[in-house]
Amino acid sequence: MSSASETTLEIPAGFRATAVKAGIKPSGGLDLAVIASDHPCAAAGTFTTNRVCAAPVRWDQALVPSDSIRAIVVNAGNANAATGAQGEANAAATATFAAEHLACLPQHVLVASTGVIGHQLPMDNLRDGLARALASLSGEAEQFAEAARAIMTTDTRPKVVSLRQDLDGRSTALLGLAKGAAMIGPRMATMLAFLVTDARVAPTDLQAILSEAVESTFNCISVEGHTSTNDTVLLLANGAAGGEPLQGEALAKFAASVQSTCQTLARMIPDDGEGATHLITIDVEGARDREEARTIARAVADSPLVKTAVAGADPNWGRIVSAAGYSGVPFEEQELSLWLNNTPLYRDGVPLNFDAAAVSAHLRAERETTIRLTLKRGSGSIRFWTCDLTAEYVRLNADYTT
Amino acid sequence: MSSASETTLEIPAGFRATAVKAGIKPSGGLDLAVIASDHPCAAAGTFTTNRVCAAPVRWDQALVPSDSIRAIVVNAGNANAATGAQGEANAAATATFAAEHLACLPQHVLVASTGVIGHQLPMDNLRDGLARALASLSGEAEQFAEAARAIMTTDTRPKVVSLRQDLDGRSTALLGLAKGAAMIGPRMATMLAFLVTDARVAPTDLQAILSEAVESTFNCISVEGHTSTNDTVLLLANGAAGGEPLQGEALAKFAASVQSTCQTLARMIPDDGEGATHLITIDVEGARDREEARTIARAVADSPLVKTAVAGADPNWGRIVSAAGYSGVPFEEQELSLWLNNTPLYRDGVPLNFDAAAVSAHLRAERETTIRLTLKRGSGSIRFWTCDLTAEYVRLNADYTT
Structure with missing residues (x-):
């Protein structure tokens, strides 16, 4: 292409x-x-x-x-x-x-x-x-x-x-x-x-x-x-x-x-999102069906707290799992696992030890960020794309018409 | 009190x-x-x-x-x-x-x-x-x-x-x-x-x-x-x-x-929202019931485009009606009207002429912003509060843990 x-x-x-x-x-x-x-x-x-x-x-x-x-x-x-x-x-x-x-x-x-x-x-x-x-x-x-x-x-x-x-x-x-x-x-x-x-x-x-x-x-x-x-x-x-x-x-x-x-x-x-400094790919797997996976992915993608954390290269992964949690999908916390740029951070509802400085450095160095969330409800999956939220986005939108 | x-x-x-x-x-x-x-x-x-x-x-x-x-x-x-x-x-x-x-x-x-x-x-x-x-x-x-x-x-x-x-x-x-x-x-x-x-x-x-x-x-x-x-x-x-x-x-x-x-x-x-410079009160009236009114108010309150417009004192009211439009409430556009700080901007699906400079000046001068949306579906109403979205919010959240 x-x-x-x-x-x-x-x-x-x-x-x-x-x-x-x-x-x-x-x-x-x-x-x-x-x-x-x-x-x-x-x-x-x-x-x-x-x-x-x-x-x-x-x-x-x-x-x-x-x-x-x-x-x-x-x-x-x-x-x-x-x-x-x-x-x-x-x-x-x-x-x-x-x-x-x-x-x-x-x-x-x-x-x-x-x-x-x-x-x-x-x-x-x-x-x-x-x-x-x-x-x-x-x-x-x-x-x-x-x-x-x-x-x-x-x-x-x-x-x-x-x-x-x-x-x-x-x-x-x-x-x-x-x-x-x-x-x-x-x-x-x-x-x-x-x-x-x-x-x-x-x-x-x-x-x-x-x-x-x-x-x-x-x-x-x-x-x-x-x-x-x-x-x-x-x-x-x-x-x-x-x-x-x-x-x-x-x-x-x-x-x-x-x-x-x-x-x-x-x-x-x-x-090319306004003010974006990261393209974020969100994979959700193990949902009951594609729509359920989309619902979770969209909640994570639309959370300003997730998006600002990526902008700041802050591996504040609790924001990701909490966004999944309020998506409306009735999963159990013990079936949820999370990877950020392929580093496992949370498995079956339990936080894992990880090198926060290394994950942060990787976030900062790469324009692309990958978030992977897995459940154990079925075989529904989706790949979703969003971008981070920066002060430049705010600046661009605070005076669009005036 | x-x-x-x-x-x-x-x-x-x-x-x-x-x-x-x-x-x-x-x-x-x-x-x-x-x-x-x-x-x-x-x-x-x-x-x-x-x-x-x-x-x-x-x-x-x-x-x-x-x-x-x-x-x-x-x-x-x-x-x-x-x-x-x-x-x-x-x-x-x-x-x-x-x-x-x-x-x-x-x-x-x-x-x-x-x-x-x-x-x-x-x-x-x-x-x-x-x-x-x-x-x-x-x-x-x-x-x-x-x-x-x-x-x-x-x-x-x-x-x-x-x-x-x-x-x-x-x-x-x-x-x-x-x-x-x-x-x-x-x-x-x-x-x-x-x-x-x-x-x-x-x-x-x-x-x-x-x-x-x-x-x-x-x-x-x-x-x-x-x-x-x-x-x-x-x-x-x-x-x-x-x-x-x-x-x-x-x-x-x-x-x-x-x-x-x-x-x-x-x-x-x-x-006291992070970085907030405006407290926004959203009144939704004429919905079928309180939950329907809440759904519309929440969509408006959570739209980064609405929140950045208020931060920038930009009377970009189209963002408000479009947020109501994607809330999931199946209203007809012709039954929707909007007031911003008590100025009528949109009535029954038709844009009204207004003094954009005056509305912008008022938005800029006052810490409190009021948005009023009316439908013609019933007597459900709600009052909802949110704040604007500023670059300071992004700054605060880009490095919360690191």
Whole structure:
């Protein structure tokens, strides 16, 4: 899998992209991206479960799965969330405007937004920018890299991956881009991520593959546990590689690639978490099922006390086991064991002797921290990613809008 | 209700207290307190629901409600949590040692601990300190104030309140002390708080009164949402004021005093939250019931994005409604309204125009922030307290043990 910096992105046939400065971000940077397909796409999506969900989320939810999507229009700098009926109208107007230029119906255009909540989109700027964007669509790799840059908010770097593989004897490409650095606590979906492929996949298969992939990737990350109003993951397959819809072994191979692409993108998000100095991987094993393991992992990932301890390279492991303890999973303390960076600290409810100075030095030296918790309730397990909590996170968020 | 600094604490008859330096805190400060009654007490308690619960919590849970409690022994500097069978033995040994000096049974002594998790209590220091403490018990107000100081960990000030009132024609006193500044996210209980009275109350009445009071006070606060392993609230009534057990109107008056004392103490905890610069009061109204209101209030209170916005005096109200949105309560966005410091910002799902500079200036000028959220689902409501999240909180917690 290649990353953006290698400039060797694999671009699925029949897709074009672009990014422009529409004047939505106060910074004046790139803030509007379009990804369009020359052919109608099978499309799948997963979305936030937040009851205050953004207008673009409602628009997309009504349209996927679909077999006729032509484009995704994404803006950063404004979430179009908590904006009432005016916000709904603005999302629809964005899709309608793009549809006119692409000679398709509004319901063939998906939209996504990210940025500050509770402000109406500046529609004059958006229409003007969108007209320029639609006139500059291109299949060059650089345009996809620019699109990944345009959807960033507080991200410090674009997040894009791609791969090429043969499916049913045909060469296909899969490309994914994502954004997110805070307000990350996905449940059933995540921040913005878009995957496009030229493989041919039936819409129902595409939705099943995406939903399963999201469960063990984007739904396994957290920066501070705040589930966004705008979480959206979309997967488009335009079939430009030719052939019949994938089935059997080729479909399974495609699903595995979607899974690995989602995992790579998901992990990039807490790794670029606001102010983060550590990427923390949490493995929970021996739970009754995957959901129980996720519940424990999420409680540990979202504990400010765990996150500050990692930031300070403080092996204060009691905070980890106590977070597991309040997760709501009714385990017995005597069945709980803990490893921190592979050092056993707590076994079957009993603290172990360990070299605190060495564990602290290791925490401080490595950007990656691993926490492993085991129970004896069953075979449910999960891998979850989060980041530490630093004073820089506080600084970044204490004055985001003002 | 009087506070410690006024030196006018009302001391219930028949209670004595003390505090010593036992060498449990690395700082060498006061770290061991005893509150004892000359007469057996009716006793009630509420405790953490954390599955990793401290040895002293297990000890007390087995004993209350009771009609024969003689003392509470509390240490700070070590939580005796996640300490296995050795921790259980140390809690029992502490009660047994105190019982010998007080000429009662071990099961007449309650114990509580707070501090770092996962370390065994230094029992030699504890026994030596306890012997000195038991020899210095006194009914002087200053001793109770010292006890409140001894149970502090990162608290910046002791938390103690008292009142005197006539019940059934007899003068009675109620005194409460508490500690807590972080790892505050109580569910069913809270950090350490101890209330003592010389009123005579039947144990079952006492337990019912305490449980109800805790539901709307200590269970309505949060610093960072991390439910502790050691949360304990105890209420002792030794009946030294004389008369029969309270009933009817006098019992109701007593219950109201317990409620107001718990509320005053509870509010002091986030007000002294680690690094806090704002005390935030969250009112949720129009929920289906109290639990639903609590669920929404807790989601808002525990959102690092809400807390950092308040710290930065940033009227970024979208974070508040989105936190309500992911709380799990299935409300409709069109029924949600929001006020920040009494300024309406969002009504029935539609953003309102407001003077952001004025709201920001008000947030910055006042230590107290009020958030009011209303739904249209029913008559359930709650008042919840939390504090903001500052870089100082991160600094304090990044190197707590090392």
